[in-house]
Amino acid sequence: MPDSIIIIPTYNEKENIERMIRKVFSLPHDFHLLVIDDGSPDGTPLIVKRLQSEYEGRLFIEERAGKQGLGTAYIHGFKWCIARSYDYIFEMDADFSHNPDDLLRLRQACIDGADSAIGSRYINGVNVVNWPMSRVLMSYFASVYVRFITGMNIQDATAGFMCYKRKVLETVKLDKIKFVGYAFQIEMKYTTIKHGFKVIEIPIIFTDRTAGTSKMSTRIFREAFLGVIQMKINSIFRKYPEG
Numbered sequence: 001m002p003d004s005i006i007i008i009p010t011y012n013e014k015e016n017i018e019r020m021i022r023k024v025f026s027l028p029h030d031f032h033l034l035v036i037d038d039g040s041p042d043g044t045p046l047i048v049k050r051l052q053s054e055y056e057g058r059l060f061i062e063e064r065a066g067k068q069g070l071g072t073a074y075i076h077g078f079k080w081c082i083a084r085s086y087d088y089i090f091e092m093d094a095d096f097s098h099n100p101d102d103l104l105r106l107r108q109a110c111i112d113g114a115d116s117a118i119g120s121r122y123i124n125g126v127n128v129v130n131w132p133m134s135r136v137l138m139s140y141f142a143s144v145y146v147r148f149i150t151g152m153n154i155q156d157a158t159a160g161f162m163c164y165k166r167k168v169l170e171t172v173k174l175d176k177i178k179f180v181g182y183a184f185q186i187e188m189k190y191t192t193i194k195h196g197f198k199v200i201e202i203p204i205i206f207t208d209r210t211a212g213t214s215k216m217s218t219r220i221f222r223e224a225f226l227g228v229i230q231m232k233i234n235s236i237f238r239k240y241p242e243g
């Protein structure tokens, strides 16, 4: 039984998922991989199930009915992984915007003492490739905004490339995490830090997908914008970290 598992949420990732699964299992470390699919109409789960016989006992899929958001997919995955006692639990996108080779660096950071490691786009300048300037500016200033409102000293607060030690996910009350879109990423980091865990940022280069489409929407943006203020207010009234 390996100590590490990667959670990949998927919604319509048929162009990426097979290549991603093969890449993960070619890495020089024994990772398990859990796909959380939200009923992708493009057949993504069929591809995963076909590959399960090739990667028996290493590749898992949880299927949910309908698109329920990135955040709830990860919460579902975290619970699944905690129940099976993995020590290092990763978040990664399906679309190669995160380089799977960097999983080893995130894991090493946690072995070296971090409770959680963030694959950070903004630790050494702005390391984003292929995003339109409007998206780079939005993401970068979102991180500045989050730092300003929450006081959290994290350069890339919305990062979706993470390694959590199991004890973090066992401590955070996952059922109390409120947000479902990218605000989920901010809330998880905020709660982790409020619990006193050591979070460090490891520089990565984020390369936008070349296949499939982003699920970013104005609703997700609005949730993140307002959610940060709500988190701060709750924290003033000592509701954080309630988990």
Ligand SMILES: Nc1nc2c(ncn2[C@@H]2O[C@H](COP(=O)(O)OP(=O)(O)O[C@H]3O[C@H](CO)[C@@H](O)[C@H](O)[C@@H]3O)[C@@H](O)[C@H]2O)c(=O)[nH]1
Binding pocket: 008, 009, 010, 011, 012, 013, 036, 037, 038, 067, 068, 069, 070, 073, 092, 093, 094, 095, 097, 139, 158, 159, 160, 161, 182, 185, 213, 214, 215, 216
């Ligand atoms: N199961 C499930 N998966 C989802 C859902 N929405 C998105 N995903 C999956 O979540 C991953 C990220 O979604 P994208 O739509 O590709 O994200 P992005 O716009 O490229 O956003 C990136 O930047 C965000 C903000 O900086 C990050 O928060 C995010 O993690 C990601 O790295 C992909 O694997 C996608 O299939 C959903 O509702 N359900």
